[in-house]
Amino acid sequence: MALEKANERVKALELRMGGGHDGRPANGAKQLYTGVDIGTANVVTVVLDEDGKPVDGEIMPGSVVREGMVVDYFRAVELVESQKQKLEERLGRPLTRVASAVPPGTEQDNGKITANILEAAGYEVQGIIDEPTAAALVMDIKDGAVVDVGGGTTGISVLKNGKVVFSADQATGGAHFDLVLAGGLGISISEAEERKRDVKQQKRLLPMVRPVMEKVATITQNYLRGHKVDTVYLAGGTCAFPGFAALMEQFLGIPVLLPQRPLLVTPLGIAMACRNMAMSADRKKER
Ligand SMILES: Nc1ncnc2c1ncn2[C@@H]1O[C@H](COP(=O)(O)OP(=O)(O)OP(=O)(O)O)[C@@H](O)[C@H]1O
Ligand SMILES: [Mg+2]
Known part of the structure; x- marks a missing residue:
């Protein structure tokens, strides 16, 4: 693998x-x-x-x-x-x-x-x-794209022969999941953050956070246009949300690989x- x-x-x-x-x-x-x-x-x-x-x-x-x-x-x-x-x-x-x-x-x-x-x-x-x-370095990537979805940002980089040849950064990340959940459920941001990481609740929350995931996927798609990328490698805590990698793959139409504990x-x-x-x-x- x-x-x-x-x-x-x-x-x-x-x-x-x-x-x-x-x-x-x-x-x-x-x-x-x-x-x-x-x-x-x-x-x-x-x-x-x-x-x-x-x-x-x-x-x-x-x-x-x-x-x-x-x-x-x-x-x-x-x-x-x-x-x-x-x-x-x-x-x-x-x-x-x-x-x-x-x-x-x-x-x-x-x-x-x-x-x-x-x-x-x-x-x-x-x-x-x-x-x-x-x-x-961790994923031994020489060619492909790294998409790092952290708390505040989504960073996208394209690597060719082990060197970064293109990169971009957008202010969309885990905090936006929290905002959507807090607004939708009428709870505080910290409560939203807790629920988002609770494996028992994640499936139920998926429909609410799906639009944010789609935004990350669209951002990625737009930036990758014009680059010959055949695999996307995920990193960053937000990628741990179940269903995220599958949605990205569906959007991008190329393999999207998710490491453990991104x-x-x-x-x-x-x-x-x-x-x-x-x-x-x-x-x-x-x-
Ligand atoms: N199991 C999980 N499911 C969904 N989101 C998670 C999970 N675990 C952590 N997160 C989210 O991941 C984010 C933190 O990830 P990470 O530590 O990669 O970000 P960061 O490096 O601090 O931020 P940035 O790279 O944007 O500056 C938080 O928004 C947190 O809510
Ligand atoms: Mg980070």
Whole structure:
């Protein structure tokens, strides 16, 4: 199966998140590489060892980003710092080398702010990449499109020979599901968010959120027009809603692949990128 390796990677991370165990010793790593994803809905930190195996991770809700851009610098530093401390306490050693990612096209200013946040939290920044490139690392994508539907945005990127050749970002995501449910059911946004993630209720909610899914599918369809894309790979927490991948596939008429735990895909890819960048910097130093 196409996403077998990606699913194994994400599953290994899930087992380790929050200090979880999978039988491997927690403190045996020679090197630690960290990825921090500062998203609209969640801030996630992932730690990998020298072999790229997940060691530990932290996830916290936070509203420090709007439509892909950092809007609350100080709170972002606090959240990143607090995840770093928790992880360091559990691992009994400092985390130093880090990477992060931003929506494509915002690398310049938003990327700089993100790097500053990481430095303020006490990290050494190896690099800031774009989000779809991070997701593509996890799913081993060389050719195809990545569609990352997070809390606030839908990011679409087309890859050719492993390089991003086109990308776009639209402010439609999980928050819009919440708005539709809150309005339709006469409940608060936080109640809507809870119900949306309750597996027992999702089937009943599908007709209400279907228009938002169709909007995401239409956005994707419009952006992919003119590009030769034969497979779409999903990432981002919103893609976990049952029926989402099937609706996308029906709309686009090409295979749409959904990894397990899509919410963890981009954060994991960022940590993988940190490891790649740090290892290549080390190799250069040795020469
Ligand atoms: N099981 C689920 N079903 C539907 N939606 C879910 C599920 N789990 C999480 N979500 C939604 O996924 C979103 C968070 O996803 P993710 O962490 O990928 O976003 P983010 O990276 O913080 O945001 P962005 O990339 O837009 O800045 C939230 O809107 C949340 O409600
Ligand atoms: Mg995201």
